[in-house]
Amino acid sequence: MHRRSIIFGAAVVLLARPAPAANLDDSVGRYRITASSRIAFTVDQVGGGGLSGSFPQFSGTIDLRDGALERSSVTFRLAPASVVTGESRVDAFLRSDAVFDVARHPEITFRSTRVRLIDASSAAIEGILSARGRSRPETFTATVVRRSGNAVTFKVTGNVLRSPYGMDVGTPIYSNIVRFDMTINGRRF
């Protein structure tokens, strides 16, 4: 019985393994980030759980350079006014001058400065994030998860501190760290 469980468990693990990721080298080209992408974030709260939401309005480009992936570049901009958390009062609070101050700072931008290859399918994207009138270096990790024809999908993650951007309202009830978990779909142009 025990042995059967181990075999069954191993089979489940093997079947659950993700398909091998696409390769960065195979994905070179210039892509426009499409509206089907998802920019999701989570902020943990004391006592468990947290605040999560997404930004449905954004745009950007990805340029994966053939033979020189380190010189690839990413530009990205999002509209913080589009934030959605599922609770309209929280959305209004995030848009207000307590957090994003969208009236004075309608855009958050990221412009890469350096791309470091981690492995064949992943890279660390270093760049300058500008929000609420302040800019500082941040790093996101991008992994190619799918590529077909002119389309490519990246999983992008990264943690950003709120306080350097003057958005630390609510700490320590809400964590100073915003965890981004993004699915970026690109279409070649």
Next chain:
Amino acid sequence: MPGRKHISPRHSPPGAYGLTAIIFHWLVGLLFLVQIPLGYLTQAVASRPALQFDLYQWHKSVGFLILALALLRLAWRLLTKSPAPPEGLPHWELAAARLAQALLLLLTVVVPLTGWLIASTSPLRIPSYVFNLVVVPHLPLTPSQDADRLWSSLHAYLAYAAGLLALVHIGAALWHHFLLRDETLSRMLPPAGSHRRTR
């Protein structure tokens, strides 16, 4: 100045409250009187959301402190014998004073409790992190806008009613102290000797 001796630096008058009851009374009373304007401010600064958020957290922290102290005070009141009322009080005044004191004691428990109900039923689900030290869990209730609104209204009405009652209570105590010059207020003041010792 005849009668001045009654209100000058005191020793415990006959029938004075014990030190524990006196400390509970002033601690809960003063916190409650700070809490009501703080609660009003949370609404008055709606155009400054960051400040409003911080004021809400202070209001919740003070509220939970009042609730804990008021419950201890209630237990103390139920387990110990209160001193006999001052002699010579008219029957109606004694009855009114007892009613006001009982209501105030009850409201210092019920008002913060309705605040806890707001935090527990609000769809915002903001944790109650008392003085950034202790997380007080939400009561096991289903969050909804309707429940949030209901408890918020009740909380405000009861708080303002308690505030008015406290003003009447304070007014009566001052009337006794400065106009009637009796020992009604002195019974709830720490004796001068013990005050010095605690310094």
